[in-house]
C-alpha cells in the first residue's frame with residue numbers, strides 16, 4: 001500500500017493519516033514550518049504544475065562501507081528496471097522518449113522562442129510522469145507546440161518517430177492511462193500497457209476465475225507479474241521474468257541484487273534477497289509469497305528496500321503491479337529519540353496531568369518507524385509516496401505482519417522547500433523566527449516522537465466503557481490525535497527532555513514548539529482550505545481545537561495575544577509556562593472524555609473549537625499566502641551515489657552528490673539504464 005502521494009500532502013494537509021490506521025508515520029514533522037537547514041537548497045526547478053525537489057541522505061556517514069555498498073547495489077538494481085515502468089505505463093512511451101531526448105540533446109536551432117520552451121516543458125512533464133500521461137490525473141499530456149513545429153524538430157535533428165507513436169502525441173487516442181469509468185470500458189478506455197489491445201475485462205475475469213491457489217487461505221497474487229494478451233484466440237500471460245517479457249531489464253536487476261546479497265547485513269536479509277532473485281528468474285508467484293514472508297521477517301539491519309512489481313493502482317482491474325524501487329536507511333536520529341522515550345515511557349505516564357484513575361500502571365510505548373530514503377525508481381520516482389506499508393497480500397499481513405515506514409527525509413524536504421518565506425510572513429517577530437530556525441526542526445521531530453511513543457500509548461479507558469470508535473463515533477479520531485498532540489506539547493517543555501539528552505535547551509525547544517503549534521493551528525493551516533469551508537480533516541481539526549481552546553481559556557490572563565499589525569493578524573505567546581498548564585488542563589479533559597466515552601463533551605469540544613473558521617482571518621491568510629503559490633505536484637531528483645574504486649575495481653568509498661538539474665538526471669538515467677532497447 002502506498003501512503004499519501006505528495007500532492008495530498010500539499011493540497012490537503014501534511015497530517016493526513018490517523019495514526020490508528022495503517023500509516024504509523026504521523027507527519028507532525030510536516031506541520032512545523034522551519035527554516036531550511038544548513039542552507040540546503042531543496043528546490044531544483046518548477047515547470048507546468050510540477051515542482052522538482054531534492055533530498056539529503058542524513059546519516060550516510062554512519063554506515064560502514066559494506067552497508068554503503070548494499071545501499072548502492074540496491075539503488076542500482078532499482079534504476080536497472082526504470083524503463084519497465086515506462087513501458088508498463090504505455091506501449092509507445094519508450095519510443096517517444098527516445099525521440100524527444102534525441103531532439104533535446106541534438107537540436108542546434110533557436111532555443112529562446114516559446115515553441116522550444118513548450119517542447120522542453122513537454123519533455124520534462126513526460127519525464128516526470130514516466131510517460132505521456134499525467135502521473136496523477138492520468139490524462140494524456142497536451143503539448144503546447146504545434147505538429148508543424150514538432151515536424152521541424154524531427155527533421156532538423158534527423159529523429160525518427162512515425163506511425164501511432166508519432167500520431168498519439170497530437171491525436172485523441174489513448175487519452176487516459178487508467179480509466180475507471182466503466183461506461184468507456186475499463187480496458188478499452190485505459191492506455192496502460194497491461195493487456196493486449198483486444199483483451200476485454202470479461203476475458204480477464206473469465207481467465208482468472210479458472211485459476212485456483214493450492215491453499216485457498218493463502219491465495220496467490222495471480223496476474224501480478226505479467227501482461228495478458230491474446231495469441232491465436234487464446235489468452236496468454238507474458239510473464240515479466242528473466243527470459244520473459246522485460247527479461248533484459250530484469251537480468252540487470254538480478255545482477256545488482258546478487259551483489260547486494262553478497263553484502264547483506266544478516267542471514268534473513270540475504271535469504272529474502274535470494275528469494276527475490278529466484279522470483280525474478282522464475283516468475284513464480286509462490287516464490288513471490290515466500291519472498292514477502294522472508295522480507296517481512298527481515299527486520300534486523302540498517303538497510304531495507306522495496307523492489308519489484310508492487311502496487312496495482314495502475315491496472316484498472318487491479319491485478320498487475322507497477323515496477324517500483326525504494327531503498328531505505330534506518331533513521332538513526334529518530335530511532336534514538338524514540339528509544340529514549342520508550343525506555344522512559346512510564347515516567348511520562350506517571351507525571352502526566354491526568355486523573356489518577358486514567359493512568360496506566362504499566363505503559364508500553366508505541367513505536368513507529370521513519371527511514372531515510374537513499375534512492376527511488378519506477379513507480380516511486382520522481383513522484384514519491386511519503387510512507388509505505390507492505391506487503392499487500394492480506395494473508396501475509398495477518399500471519400506474519402507488515403512493515404510500515406514513513407520516509408523521513410522526503411517529508412523533511414517537502415516541509416522545508418519554501419517554508420522560510422511562509423515563516424517570515426506569519427511569524428510575529430524576529431525572536432519567533434530565530435527560535436524556529438534554531439529549534440524548529442528538533443522540536444518538530446521530538447513532538448512527533450512524543451506524540452507517537454508516549455501520546456498514543458498513554459491513558460486507559462474506564463472499565464465497562466467501549467472503544468472510542470463506539471463511544472465517540474466520528475469525533476474519536478480527532479480526539480485521539482489531539483490527545484496525543486497534547487501529551488507532546490505538555491512534555492516538550494519539560495526539563496526532563498534535557499535531562500534525557502534530547503535537547504540542549506528545553507525552554508527554547510518548548511517555545512519553538514508552542515509558537516509553531518499555535519501559529520499553525522490558528523493561522524497557517526487555513527492556507528489549505530478554500531474560503532467558506534469548514535475544517536474537516538481530523539488532524540487539522542485537532543490542531544485548531546487545541547489552539548483555539550487554550551487561546552480562549554487564556555484570554556483574560558493574556559496568555560496568547562492576538563495582534564493586528566498593519567492589517568495582518570498574528571498570535572504572540574506571552575506566557576509559555578501558563579500555556580503549558582492550559583495544555584495540561586485540556587489533556588486531562590480530553591483523556592477524561594476518552595476514558596468515560598463522553599460523546600457530548602467530545603462533540604462540544606470539536607464543534608465549538610475545531611470546525612468553524614473565522615472568515616475574516618481566513619480571507620486575510622489566503623491573501624497573504626497568495627504570493628507563495630506553488631505548483632500542486634512535487635517530485636524528486638535522487639542524490640547520486642558516486643563510487644571510487646581501486647585498481648582491481650573494488651569500491652573503496654561511496655560519496656553523495658546532487659544532480660545539477662532535472663534534465664541532467666533524466667538524460668543520464670535514460671543513457672545508463674537503457675535496458676529495454678526500443679525495437680524499430
Ligand SMILES: [Zn+2]
Nearest residue numbers: 019026481484
Ligand atoms: Zn497520531
